[in-house]
Amino acid sequence: MSKITEQVEQLAQPIVAGLQLELVDTEFVKEGKNWFLRVYVDNPDGPMDIEQCAVVSEKLSEELDRTDPIEQNYFLEVSSPGAERPLKKEKDFEKAQGKYVYIKTYEQIAGEKEFEGYLRKADPDALTVEVKIKTRRKTVEIPRDKVAVARLAIDFSAPLD
CATH class of the missing domain: 2.30.30.180 (Ribosome maturation factor RimP, C-terminal domain)
Structure with a gap:
């Protein structure tokens, strides 16, 4: 795991846990000329909805702005891992x-x-x-x-x- 994804997971974990959600995965990837920070979150009690993703995105974005762990410009995407969720832990x-x-x-x-x-x-x-x-x-x-x-x-x- 890269240093950036580790830092982002440390920032995201308390936010996600506070919303009774689960942090599934984090990736920081370059696609074309753009960088994407993707955070996958799931709801252990049922399906994720767009509002839950939006709340995580807003809170995480504030925390990322405050701590500024990423030098280059990037797009933050918060979503559900979907039906084909990765198995990592x-x-x-x-x-x-x-x-x-x-x-x-x-x-x-x-x-x-x-x-x-x-x-x-x-x-x-x-x-x-x-x-x-x-x-x-x-x-x-x-x-x-x-x-x-x-x-x-x-x-x-x-x-x-």
Whole structure:
């Protein structure tokens, strides 16, 4: 994590916690010639709404103006992580057990680098994912130190309610 995102998380955490929300992720990225500071916030009690994002954005913007941790110009974006929320912290993985996930690895495991399936177990050392290959199910154990990206995913093969 970069120094800027760490500083922003330290500023954002008390603001978000004070609103009974959860800080999911922070990123500071350059796209084209512009810099973007993106802060992803979720509501553990239900769906996020635009007003909650606006309140976080306003309070965080005031704090960023006061402390001025970023030298260059940037755009602040506060939003919900959406349905495909990233899994970063240990509690994210714990809450995601039993849910459909997407995992990309740094190197091949069982001949693959990308996995979609149900997270059956999340240990500190490994993730156990049940994947479907054509008509059969297979369980794959993915070492945590090999995980490049992990997020919730949408299972398009599941029947609609």
